[in-house]
Amino acid sequence: MDSSATRTGLGDVHQHGLNEDCNVKAGISDGQDEKSEPDISTWSFPPPEVIREDLSKEYTSEQKEKVWTEAADAVKASYDQLLGRWKEDMDTLLVYAGVSSAVLTAFNVESYHLLQPEPSDPTLAVSKQISAQLNGYTLTPPFLNATHHTGPVDLAQALFQAPASAVWLNTLWFSSLVFSIVSALLALFVKQWISEATVGGTSLESARLRQYRLNGLRKWHVGAIVVVPPLLLQLASVLFLSGLLILLWTLHSAVATVVSLLVAFFFTFFLVVTILPAFKGDCSYRSPASFAIYAVLRVARNEVMWVLRGIAKWIVKGSMQWAMWIDVHRARFDRLGHFAYKAYDNMPTWRGRDQNEIYRHHGALNRAIVTSAYSTTADTKFLASMPVIFSDLPPDQVGECFADILGFMEEEWGHWHLPDRLLLEDSITLPLCAVYGIRHMLARSDKGTHNWFIDVHNIFRHFFIGDAQTQQLAELACKSLCHLAVEDRKFRHAYGLAFRTLERMYDMQGARHNYVTLLHAKAMYEVEMAAWDPSGGFRSFRDIAQACYVLLHCLRATVSGQSQLSPAQKNTLFAWGQQQLPRLHEWLRDLEWAGLHKGCLAIPGDAAAVLTFPHIASHHLVRHIIDPLIALSSLPGGHELVSGELVSTVERAWSSARVAYPDSVNEDAAFVWSSGLDQIDARLVELRKIHEVSLHWVSPLAIHD
Structure with a gap:
């Protein structure tokens, strides 16, 4: 018989109707073969013994043994931990109780004398007798009269009344001594109970005995008794200080x-510190006294709320006769009825409150588990594995992961300082984690809000471009940063990092594009070109120059053959580049250099940029336009995209800039060597020469055709 046929039960009968396997398992004696069709007229539900036999075969003995072993191990670990914690608490308490009792005994030995009369002194007794006799005479000249008779004074029998301060002092100190000794005795009892409750072994018999002992500990409230000795010791300390x-x-x-x-x-x-944990569940000052206070508050509050709900129910039930008045105050009666019948606000138990808080903040706790693993070990493997669990976290917790990492790094290495081993030895783990975080920011529904911006800013503080990269890092960085730059153009830092990713990871470090990454770069270029504003001064000029670099970068990646593109994708991007290069030509041709100067003057604090504007202009022209054009023209097929008219426009643009802004800075200054002013003329000559030579090359698209 097939193994699946043995799992037919009552639910299968209801779902599928009459079933052949049910007839076979029912043991019907109809003389039919096991594989023959059942007799519908004699079919019945299987009896209990058949169902039990069927269920017993549901799982193998190995599976059952595994479940029993895992359950027994879990109970043993929890049981041993519980007994170990109790034993450790009692050991500590016994030491303190011994010291406390010794100190109290020393004080009590001296204090109880205050409750007794002073011992009799013969000399003092005679003196008091003479004084009493003299007080019994009156002098009336010329006679000395005895007004009353004074007998011998028995000082031992004189009434003695201890001062109130001595009574209070001894009451407090002796009560403190009693509490201290009782706490020690209870601790000894608990240690004996723990010794008797200890169960070793991992067999099933040991597991049964352990569970039996655990049930006894719960039934006889040993956990509640364990709480009493620390409370008694604390009370003893309070009484001693009060007496002091x-x-x-x-x-x-x-x-x-x-x-x-x-x-x-x-x-x-x-x-x-004792009361706070009763009101704040995350407070770490927990103690048995805190638990006792919370238990009293819980019972008192729940009872009060039960009484109030009863009163509210009585009011709601009896309010039907006040129909007109209720209509006027309908909203209030609705709230009263909700409180009486629907609202549930009873205080949970001590552990129940913790479970509620854990459930309420499970996302933050999951995030803290991962970040704490890194902060406590400083092992980068936890950074590398962090993106794996980003999808399991609430969206707002991804940004908090990086806030935790940043806090740890600032605490360990200082503000705004990353450890050298992350920058030099491992320049992939942290940036890769950051770009995964950026992608999760792009998936959030609250994009553009203040909290979203803060999270993105925290993530960007962890992204850097090191000397090494992987194809995965380059691809994710390109897609994430280009997308973010398009989502929010005000976030210019994202645009700058996206540009540097293309420049360094792809052009300098040799990462390979695919069609999707090129489309992301293409989208960022188009948004930047559409946002061109000459009034933005040299910053706007820089952004457009970088956008031109992105355009030329995409074209160079397309015609070079190094990207992972199909022939159709190459044709599509090649055609797009042919349409966009005239746009670059038009921008250079219509560039108003004087307008850029005015834009610089309109930006506060940029006077130095105005004075060095020729250097800024030459730097961006060489780095972002002329050099990329040279690289594109040097490739087979690139010369078809770079026309002679475009080269001439670049030359005229630089001539116009030199006329509009004569260089006012000495060319021997060091600043010249950090700009393009010292090389722009030579680069323009090289661009013209390469373009003329490339006119004789054949297009790679023609070769494909």
């Missing part, structure tokens, strides 16, 4: 004042 203050106030007010201030400060501190 009473003693000092009877001896010296100055000393008592200083000690009272100290005790008040520490009492306030202890009271605050």
Whole structure:
């Protein structure tokens, strides 16, 4: 029989009707062969023993053993951890209880004398007798009269009344001693219970015994008793300090004042750290006293809310006779009815509150697990694996991952400083993690908001272009940064990084484009060209010059044969480039250099840029237009895109710039060598020469055809 046929049950009968396998498992004696058609008239549901037999065969013995072993191991780990924590707490408590009892005993030995009369002194007794007798005479000259008879004074039998301060002092200190000793005794009992409850072994018999002991610990509330000794010790400390203050106030007010201030400060501190966990679930000052306070508050509040709900129900039920008045106050009665019957705001248990907070903040906790793994070990493997779990986090937590990493780095290495080993030894892990983060930012629904901008800014602080790259990093950086630059043009940092990614990772480090990455770069170029604004000054000129570089970069990647493109994709991008180069030609031809100068003057703080504008212009022309044109013209097929008219326009544009802004900076200055002013003329000559030579080359598209 097929193994699947043994899993037919009551649900399958309801779903599929009469089933052959059910008849076979029912054990019907109809004389039919197992594989023959069942007799519908004699079919019935399988009896319980057949169902039990069927269920027993559902899983193999190995699967069952694995489940039992895993469950037993989990219970053992939790059980051993519980007993170990209790034992450690009791050991610590016994040490403190011993010290506390010794100190209290030393004080109590001296304090109990204050409750007794002073011992009799013969000399003192005679003196008191003489004084009493003298007080019994009156002098009335010339007679000395005895007004009353004074007998012998028995000082031992005289009534003695201890001062109130001594009574309070001894009451507090002896009560403190009792609490301290009782806490020690309870701790000893708990240690004995732990010893008896300890169960070793991993067999099934040991697991049963362990579970039996665990059930007993829960049934007899051992956990609640474990909480009592620390509470008694804390109470003993409070009583001792209170008695100490009473003693000092009877001896010296100055000393008592200083000690009272100290005790008040520490009492306030202890009271605050004890009460806070009862109201703040994430507070780490948890103690048995905090648990006791929370339990009392929970019971009191829930009972009060139960009474209030009962009153609200009574009001709602009896309000039907007040129909007209209720219509006027309908909203209030609706809220009252919701409170009485639907609202659920009972305080959870101590552990239930933690579980609620964990569920409410599970995304942040998941994020903290991963970032803490890196911050506690500084192992970059956790950075490398972090993008794997980005999709499992809430969208807003991805940016928080980088805020955590940034906080750790600033704490370890200083503000705005990345560790050298990330910059020099590993220039891939952190940038790759950052571009994954940027892609997740692009998938968020709150793009453009303040929080989104902050998250993106935190991520960008982790992205850098090192000396090494991978194809995966280059591709993701190109797509993510170009997309982000198009999404928000105000975020110019994204545009600058996208441009440098194309320049360094692809042109300098040899990464290979595919059709998708080229389309992302193409989209960024088109958005930048459409946003050209001469009033933006040299910044706008820089952005458009970089956009021209992106255009020429895409064309060079298309005709070079190094990109992963099909013939159809090459033809599409080649045709697009032929349409866009006239746009570049038109921009250079109509460029108003004087307008750029005015734009520079309109930007506060850019006076130095105005003075050195020829250097800025030559730098961008050489780096972003002339050199890329030379590289494109040097490729087979590139000369068809770079026309002689375009080369002439570039030459005329530079001539117009020199006429509009004569160089006012000494060419021997060091600044010249960081611009293109010292080489632009030679590069223009080289561009013209390469273009003339390339006129004799054959188009690669013609070869493909």
